[in-house]
Amino acid sequence: LGVLLYKMLVGRHPTAADGASDGVVVRNLIELEPPPLSTVASSLRSDDSHTRRLLDERATSRDRLVRRCRGDLDTIVAKALKKNPDERYQTVTVLADDVRRHLRSEPVSARPDSSWYRWRKSAARRRVELAAAAVVVLALVAGTAIAVRQAHLSAGERDRALEQLRRAEAVNDLSAFLLAEARPDRAPISNAELLARGEAVIQRRFAEDTVLRTHMLLMLADRYFENQQFD
DSSP: OHHHHHHHHHSSOSSSOTTOOHHHHHHHHHHOOOOOHHHHHHHOOTTOHHHHHHHHHTTOOHHHHHHHHTTHHHHHHHHHTOSSGGGSOSSHHHHHHHHHHHHTTOOOTTSOOOHHHHHHHHHHHTHHHHHHHHHHHHHHHHHHHHHHHHHHHHHHHHHHHHHHHHHHHHHHHHHHHHHHHTOTTSOOOOHHHHHHHHHHHHHHHTTTOHHHHHHHHHHHHHHHHHTTOOO
16 A cells, blocks of 8 residues: 555655566565655656656646655655554554545654644644734734834924924024114124124034034024125
């Protein structure tokens, strides 16, 4: 049955070439270790007519056949082909049960039991549910990332707006000071002296705020330029 299953899956005898005599077949089964199913599937040549017919009959591709053979099927067939009869499946029923469990994506008896193995088989049985859960998780992660980014952008816009407001208030305060210094009820003052007083106020008031002081001095520089005080 192990030989039959091997031939059904990869289209060749586990230890003998096609056309070998019965004696050679029996001797090879006793003496030679068959290569794993997945190894044979990997060695199939896509340009070979025998391979194309084999894959067409199974309605599959070489890569898909390799993936299907790797794992439980490798283990089930290898156990059925053990040289020592005591290491094989003890009854046809046990072999059939393992094949059925594999088809249902359930743990097979030929594989050592482990929590990881059972989890993998459980995941294989629940592909649709897990895929749906993965989509939901990805959607939540994406939504959270977008929300965080939007919040970050909004915070940046808010900070820029507050900075603009602070600058506008500082400019208004300076303008109010200069207008107060140039009131008609005070002693006459030249534009140059008015700008010098404004510069002194900026240097004193914004001594600890380099960015705002620089902004105010650049604005004052335009006034110096208009007053033709290019130096």
